[in-house]
Amino acid sequence: MRLFPRSGHRKVQGDGYLKLVMLEGKDIGVSGTLLQEVQFTAGQRVRMHFHQATREVFYCLEGPAPFVINGEKVVMEEGDCLVCEPGDVHGNPVIGNDFRILVLKVGLREHDTVWLD
Numbered sequence: 001m002r003l004f005p006r007s008g009h010r011k012v013q014g015d016g017y018l019k020l021v022m023l024e025g026k027d028i029g030v031s032g033t034l035l036q037e038v039q040f041t042a043g044q045r046v047r048m049h050f051h052q053a054t055r056e057v058f059y060c061l062e063g064p065a066p067f068v069i070n071g072e073k074v075v076m077e078e079g080d081c082l083v084c085e086p087g088d089v090h091g092n093p094v095i096g097n098d099f100r101i102l103v104l105k106v107g108l109r110e111h112d113t114v115w116l117d
């Protein structure tokens with residue numbers, strides 16, 4: 001058993017969001033995995049992008065959590081799960097409200113993100 005307190009999570013400021021890195025592959029013994037909490041702020045945006053190999057599992061902690069995925073608007077409510085497959089184009093052109101999600105990345109590879117705008 002190992003406890004990873006929230007106070008020890010590494011913060012990474014992204015373009016339109018703040019990531020709290022909770023667990024990495026070395027922490028759980030599975031390379032290519034990453035668990036992070038991502039906080040989005042109203043008025044920001046997340047550029048459209050996709051991952052070549054990485055699969056992302058989103059879990060909505062605090063919503064609603066709106067995204068555009070493959071041209072379709074998707075709104076997650078608290079407790080909803082969503083899976084973005086490699087190649088799914090996703091982002092958030094206009095973040096209208098604050099929200100938080102957990103993101104589990106599976107099959108994570110360096111330089112795997114392709115930004116489109």
